[in-house]
Amino acid sequence: MKRFFASFGYAFRGLAETIMRERNMRVHICFCVFVTFFGFVCGIEAYEWLAAVILMGLVISAEAHNTATERTLDRVGTEQNEQTRRAKDAAAGGVLAAAIFAAVGGGIIFFRKARIDAALGFFNAYPWAIALVAAALVGAALFVALPGRHRKEN
Secondary structure: OHHHHHHHHHHHHHHHHHHHHOHHHHHHHHHHHHHHHHHHHHOOOHHHHHHHHHHHHHHHHHHHHHHHHHHHHHHHOOOOOHHHHHHHHHHHHHHHHHHHHHHHHHHHHHOOHHHHHHHHHHHHHOOHHHHHHHHHHHHHHHHHHOOOOOOOOO
């Protein structure tokens, strides 16, 4: 049972390391934060939250798998070959597909007149929130721009 619970620690550590080392993962995390914020601002319905959460999880999961694939292939061999390129491209393509479908899903959820009116109404009622979003965008840009935390792999 101890090993079972330890596996959760390894999973959280892997996710944290991927966030700190991979710029694209930080981009996805920032989008998740903004989608969550605007979900509350726009008052999306429970079924829309479900779709948003599933799509966010899909993208984060795809990026983690892409990172694992790239690191494994880099560990196996440093020479460039066609099979390695294809495997890495396929993994990256999986992330791209997940991100495109998540963006389309987000567009379906958020880009409706009622949602846009809700967001405009919120910012009209709370003008200070515009500064908060602007500060969050700056913070997100800095978070994404962080250099990856690379250490020599064994």
